[in-house]
Amino acid sequence: MNAPTEQPARLTVATCSLAGCFGCHMSFLDVDERIVELAQLVTFDRSPLTDVKHCSERVDVGLIEGGLCNVENVEVLREFRASCRYLVAVGSCAITGGVPAVRNKFTLESCLREAYIDAPGIDNPHIPCDPEIPLLLNKVRPIHEVVRVDYVLPGCPPPAEAFWELLTALIAGREPELAYEHRRFD
Amino acid sequence: MSETKNTFTLDGQPVVFEAGQTIMNAALAAGHYIPHLCHHREFKPHGSCKVCTVRVNGWLSASCTTPASAGAKVESEAPDIQEARRRIVQMLFIEGNHFCPFCVKSGNCQLQAVAYHLGMEDTSLPHRFPSRAMDASHPDVVLDRDRCINCSLCVRASRDADGKDLFGLSGRGIDTHLVVNSSTGLLKDTNIDANDRAIQVCPTGALLVKRRGYEQPIGERRFDAQAIECEFESKY
Numbered sequence: 001m002n003a004p005t006e007q008p009a010r011l012t013v014a015t016c017s018l019a020g021c022f023g024c025h026m027s028f029l030d031v032d033e034r035i036v037e038l039a040q041l042v043t044f045d046r047s048p049l050t051d052v053k054h055c056s057e058r059v060d061v062g063l064i065e066g067g068l069c070n071v072e073n074v075e076v077l078r079e080f081r082a083s084c085r086y087l088v089a090v091g092s093c094a095i096t097g098g099v100p101a102v103r104n105k106f107t108l109e110s111c112l113r114e115a116y117i118d119a120p121g122i123d124n125p126h127i128p129c130d131p132e133i134p135l136l137l138n139k140v141r142p143i144h145e146v147v148r149v150d151y152v153l154p155g156c157p158p159p160a161e162a163f164w165e166l167l168t169a170l171i172a173g174r175e176p177e178l179a180y181e182h183r184r185f186d
Numbered sequence: 187m188s189e190t191k192n193t194f195t196l197d198g199q200p201v202v203f204e205a206g207q208t209i210m211n212a213a214l215a216a217g218h219y220i221p222h223l224c225h226h227r228e229f230k231p232h233g234s235c236k237v238c239t240v241r242v243n244g245w246l247s248a249s250c251t252t253p254a255s256a257g258a259k260v261e262s263e264a265p266d267i268q269e270a271r272r273r274i275v276q277m278l279f280i281e282g283n284h285f286c287p288f289c290v291k292s293g294n295c296q297l298q299a300v301a302y303h304l305g306m307e308d309t310s311l312p313h314r315f316p317s318r319a320m321d322a323s324h325p326d327v328v329l330d331r332d333r334c335i336n337c338s339l340c341v342r343a344s345r346d347a348d349g350k351d352l353f354g355l356s357g358r359g360i361d362t363h364l365v366v367n368s369s370t371g372l373l374k375d376t377n378i379d380a381n382d383r384a385i386q387v388c389p390t391g392a393l394l395v396k397r398r399g400y401e402q403p404i405g406e407r408r409f410d411a412q413a414i415e416c417e418f419e420s421k422y
């Protein structure tokens with residue numbers, strides 16, 4: 001009669017945004033009041049929502065929004081991957097490069113020229129080169145081209161229901177399964 | 187006996203066919219969906235995308251070009267076939283430039299709908315990000331080669347339905363691309379019309395009528411509520 005009343009360990013969840021627009025994070029918050037329920041089931045680690053800047057040593061689920069447009073994105077992604085048991089590519093930018101990758105049609109030089117030299121109404125035209133500013137990559141890249149990805153949430157942004165399904169499935173120890181209307185490319 | 191004479195099985199279900207029919211056309215006519223992109227029942231098969239691959243008596247072949255044969259055992263939804271189809275569709279995505287989030291065709295696009303049907307959620311391969319020429323020279327029609335999958339449906343429709351022969355595929359392998367049959371190679375120097383069948387049959391957002399877009403709100407587009415297979419299963 002003394003069945004062990006073992007509590008499943010609380011999952012740790014981290015989130016971060018690379019070259020994205022924060023729309024995925026906003027969509028995550030569309031779970032609305034269920035965020036309270038979630039906060040009782042998981043511990044939030046590094047995230048713009050907690051303002052914690054680096055992951056704890058071991059994070060269970062890491063949600064990444066945005067693709068890779070500069071060297072800092074790559075560094076953050078690698079650190080994030082190393083800390084997270086499951087890495088989730090969230091949204092079109094993380095999965096395909098998304099809207100920032102529209103610039104891949106052009107050379108980096110012509111993009112910088114257009115923005116900082118040739119555009120109308122520019123004072124003191126010059127291409128920024130402060131060491132504080134991360135160098136841009138030649139092409140914007142989806143994250144799976146640099147690290148291994150365990151799960152994806154497609155969409156621009158993925159609907160709140162998709163976040164909910166992913167997290168509740170991982171909490172329950174089952175494979176997430178997105179309903180037809182919750183796996184969209186737009 | 188006469189029943190098995192013109193019957194094959196598709197994933198174990200009997201399908202009756204007419205002499206000369208392909209596996210694809212017989213299956214569609216019987217209300218069974220086999221994923222396809224370069225096939226359209228109004229036009230001669232092209233057999234190029236391979237999304238419609240099935241296993242016929244143990245051999246893989248394109249169902250849109252393979253004639254139906256009596257007693258054949260055709261497998262379509264076997265996990266390994268679905269996986270191979272998913273890979274093909276992923277390759278179509280990474281080969282071009284598909285920005286679904288702002289594409290006019292999104293929600294009404296067959297490439298996207300077939301990807302959804304196959305359970306594709308990501309591309310998983312390195313993206314090519316090719317540089318392809320856009321042709322916006324015509325007042326009413328635009329050709330965005332970034333989204334073209336070289337299915338040749340416009341080629342066949344323009345030739346066989348519109349009687350104009352305005353398109354062709356040129357180059358080989360990865361360099362295959364759609365060309366326009368005019369002295370300048372531009373649409374403005376053709377007699378293309380916004381109502382041409384060639385534009386209507388394009389499965390993607392590569393050939394579009396200008397000044398028409400985002401006409402239905404998200405949620406009411408062709409594939410928002412209903413998956414592509416439902417369309418075929420109910421149509422016939």
Ligand code: SF4
Pocket residue numbers: 185283284285286289290291292293295296297298333390391392
């Ligand atoms: S053509 Fe289809 S798959 Fe390509 S970007 Fe447009 S909606 Fe997406």
Ligand code: SF4
Pocket residue numbers: 333334335336337338339340341364387388389390392393
């Ligand atoms: S323009 Fe459309 S119909 Fe023509 S080959 Fe490309 S994808 Fe196919």
Ligand code: FES
Pocket residue numbers: 221222223224225232233234235236237238239248249250251
């Ligand atoms: S639909 Fe059969 S090869 Fe394309």
